[in-house]
Amino acid sequence: MQAALVIVGLLLLLFPLHSLTQRHATIATPTVAPRPAKRVQLSLRTTAPCRFHILYLGQIVWEGTDDSTDKEIMKDLDIDFPKEGIDLAVDVTWETKGLAAAEISATVDGSELHKTLWGQGSASDVVTFTKD
Amino acid sequence: MGLRAAFQAFFFFVLAFSTIPLKAEIKVASFSTVLSEITQKVGGKNVTVTSLIKPGQDPHEYQLTPGDLAAATAADLVLLSGKGMEASYLNNLRDALPKRVEVLAVGDQLPGLGKGAGGEKGGSGEATEDPHWWNSVSEVEKATALVRDELIHLDPGHTADYQAGAQAFLSELKELDLWAKRKIAELPRDRRELVTSHDAFQYFAKEYGFQIDSIEGLTTDQEPSVSHVSALIAEIKKQGVKAIFLENTLNPKVSAEITRESGARIGGTLYADGLGPGEGETYAGMTRHNVTTIVDALK
Numbered sequence: 267m268q269a270a271l272v273i274v275g276l277l278l279l280l281f282p283l284h285s286l287t288q289r290h291a292t293i294a295t296p297t298v299a300p301r302p303a304k305r306v307q308l309s310l311r312t313t314a315p316c317r318f319h320i321l322y323l324g325q326i327v328w329e330g331t332d333d334s335t336d337k338e339i340m341k342d343l344d345i346d347f348p349k350e351g352i353d354l355a356v357d358v359t360w361e362t363k364g365l366a367a368a369e370i371s372a373t374v375d376g377s378e379l380h381k382t383l384w385g386q387g388s389a390s391d392v393v394t395f396t397k398d
Numbered sequence: 399m400g401l402r403a404a405f406q407a408f409f410f411f412v413l414a415f416s417t418i419p420l421k422a423e424i425k426v427a428s429f430s431t432v433l434s435e436i437t438q439k440v441g442g443k444n445v446t447v448t449s450l451i452k453p454g455q456d457p458h459e460y461q462l463t464p465g466d467l468a469a470a471t472a473a474d475l476v477l478l479s480g481k482g483m484e485a486s487y488l489n490n491l492r493d494a495l496p497k498r499v500e501v502l503a504v505g506d507q508l509p510g511l512g513k514g515a516g517g518e519k520g521g522s523g524e525a526t527e528d529p530h531w532w533n534s535v536s537e538v539e540k541a542t543a544l545v546r547d548e549l550i551h552l553d554p555g556h557t558a559d560y561q562a563g564a565q566a567f568l569s570e571l572k573e574l575d576l577w578a579k580r581k582i583a584e585l586p587r588d589r590r591e592l593v594t595s596h597d598a599f600q601y602f603a604k605e606y607g608f609q610i611d612s613i614e615g616l617t618t619d620q621e622p623s624v625s626h627v628s629a630l631i632a633e634i635k636k637q638g639v640k641a642i643f644l645e646n647t648l649n650p651k652v653s654a655e656i657t658r659e660s661g662a663r664i665g666g667t668l669y670a671d672g673l674g675p676g677e678g679e680t681y682a683g684m685t686r687h688n689v690t691t692i693v694d695a696l697k
Contacts, residue, residue: 324584348588350607355580392579394587394607 303344307373311338312358314366321355338371347374351396359388424553427466427473429484430457431673432532433504433541435681437477439567440546444556448473454674462487467494474498474552477545480505481529502548504541505531511600530670534601535575535685542567574682578689582606585693592692593634593642593662595653598670602688613642613652622652634660641665641695665695 310318312332319329328341345352352372360366369382372395381393424445428434434449441447450466451457457479470476471494478484480503484491495501510527531537546564550557582590590608592599597612611630613622622630634642634656643665644653657663668688669678678684 321580321583323586346586348586350587350590353579353583353587353607355583390576390580392576392583 304347304374306343306345306347306352307340308343308354309338309340309371309373310368311335311371312360312366312368314360314362314364316358316360316366316368318356318358318368320357320370322352324355327354332368338369347397349397351394353392353394355390355392356383357388357390358383358385360385363387424475424549425473426475426477427470428477429460430477430479430504430532431455432538432681433477433479433545435673436538436542436545436567437549440542440560440563441549442559442563444553444559445549451672453672453679457483457671460487462491467491471495471499474500475548476501478503478505479529479531480507481510481527481531483529500548500552502544504544505529507544508537508540511604528597528600530598531601532672532681533599533670533688534605535571535578536605537601538681539568539571539575542571570682574685578606578685581689581693585696589640589696591637591639591696593630593639593656594668594670595643595645596670599668613656627652627656631656631660634662639696643668643692643695645670663695666691668692 308320308328310332312318313335315331315333315335317329317331319326321327322343322345327343327345330339332339354370354372356368356370358368360368363386365384365386367382367384368389369380370393371381372379374395374397377397379395379397381395383389383391383393424441426437426441426445426447428437428447428449429451431449431451431453434447437445437447448469450469451460470491476491476495476499478488478501483505484503492501508531512527531541542564546560549560553560587607590606591611592603592608593611593613595612596614597610599608599610599612602608603610611633613627613630633639639660639662641664642653642656642660642662644667653664668691669684673679673681673684677687
């Protein structure tokens with residue numbers, strides 16, 4: 267009986283012994299510390315009524331229609347804004363078939379950045395906003 | 399009077415066009431798989447293109463053969479990648495070609511990009527700037543215009559055909575470029591760190607906002623030094639790069655060491671040196687493969 271208890275005791279010790287003596291792989295797992303999101307205010311002003319959608323990292327973050335040509339419409343986003351900047355994929359379809367333009371602005375940390383798309387009927391492009 | 403004027407106009411029209419020689423067919427010998435496709439798309443039925451560099455063949459390792467020299471000698475136009483890609487045989491080729499053969503080194507007409515992080519190899523006309531201009535769609539657009547103008551110069555009678563062929567291909571390229579930009583926009587700009595086998599993606603990096611680290615140098619015949627590999631591993635760790643990209647030319651022991659030590663994984667194999675078998679049989683297919691592989695691995 268005592269011998270059996272000793273064997274059981276030794277077996278129970280095996281697991282912690284194995285853990286302590288096991289050589290752990292030292293492979294580094296690349297990690298990048300996440301940054302807090304920033305408040306980015308987008309605004310759009312167009313020369314003709316239009317439908318639009320804007321994608322950030324492949325996801326639609328703002329879509330709608332803009333019937334007003336005399337004032338801009340706005341949208342707040344809480345997104346990562348690295349020092350390398352951000353890309354927004356923009357698609358605009360105007361009601362007119364003639365030449366039209368849409369100005370997209372991004373305001374972040376007090377800096378206001380602008381990009382303009384021109385097109386006849388529609389326009390699609392990727393616009394980059396960087397603070398520098 | 400009106401009838402006479404019309405007759406005169408018709409006479410001058412016929413006379414004008416009869417003075418422009420219509421070549422039966424322009425023979426083109428190409429030392430670039432991408433230029434072969436461009437020329438075929440622009441030239442259509444008016445050109446015969448002989449590709450001396452085959453899809454999947456490493457142009458850095460190419461040796462000029464007597465058979466290929468004969469094909470180049472028989473051509474009306476020889477197309478070169480330029481920017482030092484043909485440095486090892488360019489002098490022999492130029493010496494052997496008859497004067498009637500036009501030579502267009504397309505890359506030499508395009509803006510240059512300097513050496514990257516992968517080391518350098520200078521002197522003797524060897525590559526000191528990135529010769530892989532085709533890894534940017536906008537440079538291929540410029541190359542298309544150069545090929546179009548050269549074909550018109552050689553065969554002005556088919557000007558309209560060459561302009562139409564170029565316009566159609568340029569439209570394809572514009573669509574391809576927008577697709578590439580949208581796909582790459584799925585990747586945060588601070589994750590655009592591209593570690594590749596050899597330093598072949600500087601044009602790509604400039605176009606789409608990537609930083610480049612390469613294992614080899616500008617050409618595939620440069621073995622990476624131990625210190626360079628160590629520095630590269632440190633950089634991958636520091637930047638948190640998720641994946642590195644290969645070509646079939648790299649020593650697999652080197653890539654295995656880099657992935658083991660850095661924790662990055664193999665993101666896939668890229669077409670760096672031109673067209674290749676599989677998805678890379680066309681320029682659009684090659685570009686879509688490269689962009690998709692890079693973005694999906696680094697996301």
